[in-house]
Structures are given as structure tokens and as C-alpha cells.
Amino acid sequence: MASILIAYDTGEGQTRKIAQYxxxxxxRSGHDVQVIDIRRPPSGFSFDGIDAVLVGASIHLGKHSRHIVDFVGRHxxxxxxxxxxxxxxxxxxGVEKQKAEAGRFLEEFLQKVDWSPTIKATFAGGLLYREYGFLKRWMMxxxxxxxxKDTxxxxNHEYTDWQAVDGFVQEFLAQLAHDQATE
Ligand SMILES: Cc1cc2nc3c(=O)[nH]c(=O)nc-3n(C[C@H](O)[C@H](O)[C@H](O)COP(=O)(O)O)c2cc1C
Incomplete structure (x- = not known):
């Protein structure tokens, strides 16, 4: 059994939903897990005792937030x-002709924070029109x-491919089991 941290940053809630899933x-795979919102970490939060970490964040206006940049930099x-x-x-x-762009956003972020995670992925989010104010709704x-996409x-509209999320977590747990077996 490992102790796993899932740290996320979200604008409207879709990354939280994915992190909680x-x-x-x-x-359910038998590990200890802690899911935290990096903007509101529980008091006394620390990395002590954590064996493996998943970090998730969303794109707004072509980039990830400064909060997630700071979080990764700090830790x-x-x-x-x-x-x-x-x-x-x-x-x-989640848009066939824009998938390369999503990959570019991810790589730009990793380059900016100078971090090479063991595995990485892009997931389609959603259009949470009901959570947006008037201007944001109009723009989106x-x-x-x-x-x-839906207008x-x-x-709200959700495009997340949950099977792809399952595959990502399975790959992560397999990598963790492999690392622990060879330690
Ligand atoms: C103001 C705003 C700007 C956005 N800009 C982009 C963008 O530049 N590129 C993109 O692919 N998605 C963009 N999105 C879509 C979000 O990435 C998508 O809604 C995602 O599910 C948000 O996740 P979150 O709810 O965890 O923040 C934008 C959404 C909003 C509300």
C-alpha cells in the first residue's frame, strides 16, 4: 500500500471532479489517498509520508494558472x-483539430516549471456555462x-473521457508498483 497525494488546481470545477474520481x-486499489485543492490546502498539509503524487490543472486563456506554477516550483x-x-x-x-495545441500547453507548462513527471496526459474538460458569469458565458x-462544441x-457540458482517465491512473499505479518492487 502506498500513500498517494492528488493535488489539483481548478477554475470552474472540472479538474476537481477528475481529481476526486x-x-x-x-x-479502491487499496492505497491511502489525499485529494487537495492547492489553493485551499488543509491546515498542516505536508508532503511527509507521501510516496507518489498526481498533479492536475486546467487551461484558461492558453495557459495554466500561476497558482499551479507556484505549487510545483515550491515542491x-x-x-x-x-x-x-x-x-x-x-x-x-477534446477537439480533434486542437489536440496538438492541448499538448503544447502541457509541454510549455512543464518547461516553465522545469519538471519531468513520470507520466503526463491531457484530458478534455467541459463547458460549465451555468458556472460562468454573463461575459464569460458569451465568450465561451x-x-x-x-x-x-455545444452552444x-x-x-453544462462535459467532454472528459473517463476511460482515458482510468487508463492514466492504471498506468500510474503500474509504474508505482514497478518502482516499489525494484527499490
Ligand atoms: C475563461 C476561460 C478561458 C478558457 N481558455 C481556454 C483555452 O485557452 N484553451 C482551452 O483549450 N480551453 C480553455 N478553456 C476551457 C477550460 O480549460 C475547460 O472549461 C476546463 O474544463 C476547465 O477546467 P476547470 O473547471 O478545472 O478549471 C477556458 C475556459 C474558460 C472559462
Whole structure:
């Protein structure tokens, strides 16, 4: 059994949903898991006793937030000493002709923070129109139309491929088991 941290940063909640789903998957696999919002870590939070870490964050206006840049920068030594996975959540990752762009956002982030996680992935997020204010809803509807995505702003739309999320967590746990067996 390992002690696994899942740390996420979210704007409207989709990355939280993915992180919590991963947490459920990991705990069902028999591991200890802690899922934290990096902007509101539980008091007394520390990396002590953590064996492996998953970090997730979303894209807004072409980049990941400064909060996740700071988090990775602050904890880089700990992240480099453990098996890690990074996942980036965006609309582009769910649009066939924009998938390369989603991959670029992810690579730009890793380069910026100078971190090489053990595994990495991009996942499609959602259009959470009901959570947006007027301006954001109007802007996202326009972006969605150009991307061929849903423009019905009366409800939220989710594009996350949960099987892809399962595959990512399985790969991560397999890598962790391999590392622990060869230690
Ligand atoms: C204001 C705003 C800007 C966004 N900009 C981008 C973008 O530049 N590229 C992209 O692929 N997705 C973009 N998105 C889509 C988000 O990445 C997507 O909604 C994702 O699910 C957000 O995850 P979160 O709820 O965890 O923050 C944007 C969303 C919003 C609300």
C-alpha cells in the first residue's frame, strides 16, 4: 500500500471532479489517498509520508494558472523524488483539430516549471456555462462555436473521457508498483 497525494488546481470545477474520481479509483486499489485543492490546502498539509503524487490543472486563456506554477516550483524537490503524474485539462484536448495545441500547453507548462513527471496526459474538460458569469458565458459560447462544441448555454457540458482517465491512473499505479518492487 502506498500513500498517494492528488493535488489539483481548478477554475470552474472540472479538474476537481477528475481529481476526486482519480482519488476514488486509487483508494479502491487499496492505497491511502489525499485529494487537495492547492489553493485551499488543509491546515498542516505536508508532503511527509507521501510516496507518489498526481498533479492536475486546467487551461484558461492558453495557459495554466500561476497558482499551479507556484505549487510545483515550491515542491519541486519532493516531486522529483517520487513517482509523479501530471494531467492538464482543457477544451482543446477534446477537439480533434486542437489536440496538438492541448499538448503544447502541457509541454510549455512543464518547461516553465522545469519538471519531468513520470507520466503526463491531457484530458478534455467541459463547458460549465451555468458556472460562468454573463461575459464569460458569451465568450465561451463563441469559442465553442468555432471549436464545433455545444452552444446551449442553458446547461453544462462535459467532454472528459473517463476511460482515458482510468487508463492514466492504471498506468500510474503500474509504474508505482514497478518502482516499489525494484527499490
Ligand atoms: C475563461 C476561460 C478561458 C478558457 N481558455 C481556454 C483555452 O485557452 N484553451 C482551452 O483549450 N480551453 C480553455 N478553456 C476551457 C477550460 O480549460 C475547460 O472549461 C476546463 O474544463 C476547465 O477546467 P476547470 O473547471 O478545472 O478549471 C477556458 C475556459 C474558460 C472559462
Amino acid at each position: 482519480m482519488g476514488y479509483f486509487v483508494s 519541486k524537490a519532493r516531486l522529483e523524488a517520487a513517482p509523479t503524474g501530471f494531467f492538464s485539462v482543457s477544451l482543446s484536448a 459560447k463563441k469559442i465553442a462555436r468555432d471549436a464545433g 446551449d448555454t442553458s446547461k
